[in-house]
Amino acid sequence: MADISKIKVDGDRLWRSHMDLAKIGALPGGGCCRLALSDEDREARDLFAGWCADAGCRMEVDRAGNMFATRPGSRDAPPVASGSHLDTQPHGGRFDGIYGVMAALEIIRTLNDHGIETALPVAAVNWTNEEGARFPAGILGSSAYAGKWTLKDLHSLKASDGPLFGDELKRIGYDGSLDLGDFAMSAFFEAHIEQGPVLERENLPVGIVTKVQGLRWYEVTVDGADRHAGTTPMDARKDSLVAAARMIVELEAIGLAHRPDARVTVGRLDVSPNSGSTIPGRTVFNIDLRHPETAVLDRIESEIEELCRKSAAHVRRVIDMPPVDFDAGCLADLERSAGGQAIAHRHMLSGALHDASPVSTMAPAAMIFVPCRDGISHNEAEWAEPEHLEAGCNVLLHAMLARAGVV
């Protein structure tokens, strides 16, 4: 057997797998549309399942449609798992999520190439509906796995195009028999493109993600009064959009005041009745707040509440995901792997949520990032360099090998 510490993944094969998957739901601009539990998602799942079978894995599917492909180890113990998601945004790219699943598969193929037997099994995972684009919650499959959803609530979720989650699971043939959370893992690693500018700016191929920012969402409703734009004097108006506009300007100032780590974003805003000649009677918008520290999230939340009070707006917190600190042992494995291969890297935060966040409540977990061009993601122009994908996969390979143990 070759010196195991020297083995590498096959970067060309890893790249080809990305490109083969990208044909499913391909868009004219080079991106993909593979909404969760759509026909395109089924096709991608089938392709992935076929690859896993070819690699000698046993496939299990749970009641959320999460897919677990296990390469046996010498011991009958929970596997060291890795993965992410194959679903995309409506105008998504070829790497977001895909990379994590393909990297896990590439590691299994590499172990096969070298005839390596691990002590613990190794598994590749595809989590359902990470994007939250078709069903109304992101990191859905991994959250369900981590016990955040009852089966009934999960299966009753309605797709943006109408059908229910449970019905769509059955329709595409991925309503598995494994109960939620029953697939035990010794550890979970997730590889993902950064979706931000940090690694590219510093010309680093890999980031080791120590922490995921906390996330809170607020729904703000500003009420005014629908009136005719031509007949209602300027000083006799209750214009909900003007009031919302003032708040949005102040929210940016709040975000800037908590630099560099705070993120305060109004990404969604709906004006009603949204007619050119009517003063808007109601404006509803969403605030996305992120920070790595719970204490600072609390402080900014109270500033948001004060702003809403002053503005006579109604505010409601609709999502609260606490910050996640990844497992020190998993991080040490990643650090040693990158160091041992002299792959340049840094520690960093994740600004986005990933499947590893909920999974970290079920097993020791950590993540790595690789750069993506201009930080662009959720966009057809999303791009990652083959050599970065390969470097990240090699970091993952030796961290997982260390964790799984070689017989």
Next chain:
Amino acid sequence: MADISKIKVDGDRLWRSHMDLAKIGALPGGGCCRLALSDEDREARDLFAGWCADAGCRMEVDRAGNMFATRPGSRDAPPVASGSHLDTQPHGGRFDGIYGVMAALEIIRTLNDHGIETALPVAAVNWTNEEGARFPAGILGSSAYAGKWTLKDLHSLKASDGPLFGDELKRIGYDGSLDLGDFAMSAFFEAHIEQGPVLERENLPVGIVTKVQGLRWYEVTVDGADRHAGTTPMDARKDSLVAAARMIVELEAIGLAHRPDARVTVGRLDVSPNSGSTIPGRTVFNIDLRHPETAVLDRIESEIEELCRKSAAHVRRVIDMPPVDFDAGCLADLERSAGGQAIAHRHMLSGALHDASPVSTMAPAAMIFVPCRDGISHNEAEWAEPEHLEAGCNVLLHAMLARAGVV
């Protein structure tokens, strides 16, 4: 024959006609949905046509579906006409537009009751698609009548639900044979609810409308860059919504600076991609600007352009309707009629556009307003008091009689 100067319209009959029409396309909240050239619009047209036939009128329909019901006079000359529109907003009321058509019909019925022969004929008019709710331009039929649309462009307009204007006209049986503009009028009067708060605030039953404000619409596009809300630092963003919000706050200040006559409204705003976790890459909004003076419209326009320049936003003027001064002779007739009947009234501007604006380029024209509760319109809660409708109709009656001449 009775003393003609003493005759009055039948307020109860006028009210019953409103209530009968309101059954067509009735909504649960008391309003109506009668979109132009829909089945409901056809039903309303048929009911109106039947009433006109019962009143001894000859009906003519033009290529825009505008309906002209003429009660003959002793002279073969262009009639003194009055009317408005029977179509409504999707959640419209029972009075907006309807009143003008029902008032014209009530005047014809009143002339019949008293066996009055006029020198000039008298006509009741229903203009097509005043609301611009189903086909993408308001005051459409009256503008087509006034030569602002070619027949080809008019018939090619696409409804919000798909079909073409020309096809829908044929489908409902109102593609008339009269060429656009061929129905000559000696004068045109339009009665309408105010859709604003002025008359109610001053407790006046009637306003004589001397002028319609000029209207300009601008489409403003603010470009930024779609980025992930969690990964993009506050000071590395190009947030199109924050930029638009600053502009909206400044636009309100511009409107206030030109009090009391200026109206500056952002009624429509669309954020893209409008996703909670994405910094909005593009925000497009509409500015509705109104003022009675062209010179002030020009001044405010240059302030808007300067604001867009400073904000690196793209601005395009998409509508330009100059202010309209109504005909002095028609106004004098209305004034004498109201004074002669001791009906309290004031002169006022119209903040909204009405069919009388384009028609005023074809014939001497003027308008009257009656109050509506809380100034509410384009809303199921729209309400006008029966006695105000009656008073307005009496003002209209004697102005039209004066204009038409009694034999």
